[in-house]
Amino acid sequence: MIAAFVIVAAQIVTGVQQGGPPRDARPPSQTGTAVIRGRVFAADTGRPLRRARITVSAPELGTDSRQISTSPDGKYEIKDLPAGRYTVTVARSGYLTLRYGQRRPLEQGKPLQVLDRQLVDNVDFTLPRMSLITGRVFDEANEPVSAVQVMAMRTVYFEGRRRLVPAAGFVQTDDAGQYRLLNLNPGTYYVSAQLRETWTVTEGGAPQTLGYATTYFAGTTTATDARRVTVGVGQEASNTDFALIPGRAATITGTAFDSRGTPLVGQSVSLGQESRGPNLNFMFSSNSGSVGADGTFTIKNVAPGEYKLAVGGAIDKGPIKIQERAAVPIVVNGVDVDNVSLVTSQGWNASGQVVVESSSGQPPAFTRVRVQGRLMQPELDPRLPPNADNGRVKDDGTFGVTGLFGPALLRATTPDNLVLKAILHNGRDITDVPVEMRSGEELSQVQVILTDRMTTVSGQLTDANGAPISDGTVIVFADDAQKWMENSRFVRSARPDQEGRYQMKGLPPGEYLAVAVDYVQDGMWNDPEYLDSIRRHAQRFSLGESDARTVGLKITAVDAP
Template sequence: MLFLLPAVASAQQPATAPARDARPTQTGTAVIRGRVFAADTGKALRRARISVAAPELGGNGKTASTNADGRYEIKDLPAGRYTVTVTRSGYVQLRYGQRRPFETGKQLQVNDRQLVDNIDFHLPRVGVISGRVYDETGDPISSVRMMAMRQVFFEGRRRLVPVSGAIPTQTDDAGQYRIVGLTPGSYILRAETRETWTTTEKDVEVVMGYATTYFPGTTVVANARRIPLTVGQEAVNIDFSLVPGRTVTASGTAFDSQGRPLAGQQVMLTQEMRAPGGMMVMSASGGTAIAADGTFRLPNITPGEYTLNVRAAADIGGTIVQESASVPIVAND
């Protein structure tokens, strides 16, 4: 494969002009208060964090935390339309106007000198997926990266994306994992590890690894089994085995926009996942240096989808220009 860096990034960026017509933070006389409870037990929740935002606050917002009785109060608010959000570890985040996750919230109208009381929230518990991951012989595997994913409509089509808010996890020494922070919905479970080993086939040493595997033990997303979760549910015993495969080597050449070899620069191997909230980039290897003639070689890549990335500073007519390029690859055994 060939990297040819485009000369599109300039050496200097113009100074960012200060924001114009920014609204200063206002101080008022209104008050918002209420209580926060657990939806399943009705128990008052302490340490829940309530955040309010409105244009009149100048983008700063205000926050408060509940006391032992689950009560909160936010004072000195100017009149306006407020977005009120409540978060608490172990529970699903809610906004004012939502009765359940994924519903559209609404803004709270607050007038000057008004006491807006009884703005209460009943937070549902987050869901959990737990189980074990094994190798092809049934032995548990540690340090396997586990990720809950779901289908969303994004960039004009339905895509499988990582779940925002779920806490990343790895399997322990017994192969056990537990993914928490999940809202009600249907999930696809993804597992991956960079572990490799050497075996002999017909007197030839072959480096093996594990392909990205989806529950219940497939490398094909279309064959993955969905895991449904209701409010506060823990889906247990979601066990499966990783699929082994031969590693591959990626090789090619890399040049700058002037056709000069990028000698000494690094080619990095990453996995990139786009989602509505941004992009998740995970390093898949330590990278490799580009040789004097522009060639590079990355051995022992486990089966999966990756992106090769290279960045360099090129001297073009006495101006240092930052250049970069990326190439998607699929590693199949």
């Protein structure tokens, strides 16, 4: 179990609850009569922190948030707020960013319930110093190496499995080989280093090109053999030194054609290394090769590592040019990679109509609705140029989604007063079914049904003696394990407000399990293994369409993941 590292408190001083105006499909930023105020302190010294940035957001504020900085004595006050459930975040250079109610590393924040004409005082934050990892990177001759890209990584469930993802931005070593990885939460990390540089040596009278493989502390090319680095609150893990491991550079050869079988003459086949995570995504460019008249390409001097090959081009389709792309992941381990085939595609498209089932009878506003395709094989995403109108819903409810590659789940992003009910194609429910079409084909006449008749699950958290408590995290998930997937509609989490009440809206009808745990890292509920480990502690309940269920929960002792 990870120890608590911050205490955040809120005290209601005065207030009278009053009704507010009804919300429409796109609530504008409202002005109210409530006030949030408090102070920000440094956890290590107890002194007030000036220039800490406070940000509050809520559905009632629309797409706008309110920001203010603390005074020299660490005080802040945000006025004229409408009633609502607020997310409050504080950030300050040199310290960890915290959300209201967050007590431990990577924990989800809590909502702050604010009533009309209410002064919510003593919303205080105690910011811990950021943790950091420092060290030096050397070559195989123990000489310091500059311009090495160093990254802290951690293990999370992402894209269908547990994997290493970036924990923060990357840094580069200086001329002494030194690096400093900042803004780290306390926890356990892996440190990786990459240098895209090759050189030639003579072995046995023949030239040989070498390069550095992606290397993990303390000197290994495989993450499973890497040594983990643990840092506490505000601690520095210094002397995290290691040497890069050289390996034979390879040559990649293959062919690149468009969807009509025409060589992509003159187009560049790019080679890149990608580091993806739930909140960070980095693409580092490497070598490239030009496509010849016969469609062949060659990329030389590729250091060992995992890469993505990508190429793009355009084909004429009547008076317009259609952009096409292709991508494929490859692994280089010192052996030449031959016969790589790249065939570009425009991807497949989806189009249809968004329908809103409204209990108010008011005409729907689609300005905040967008239909998207969630790719099930993101490693094959060739990343077409962005299109700001892709998936945007027009005033008449029609939409078009382009550039989908491989199987994809169709999803709709909605304002807070609407929820996705179903996605139908020719009467077939494809809401939670990946769909795949051939290149250039279109899945037309898709019906996306949204509704404002959403379910509500709420309740009070209590301790073992039945006394209300305001800490913990509630996880609600489908009884059917087949619905446990990343970002599933059937899995939700919520933290209680300052009175210990939690609420979640928009779960689809079905059979559910509910558990309240003392601590869980944000996003851990995406891992089916974690859900399976807590289901024996769960309380079962059913949700019908538009149901409002009250589920009281006691905190369950579950080992922290």
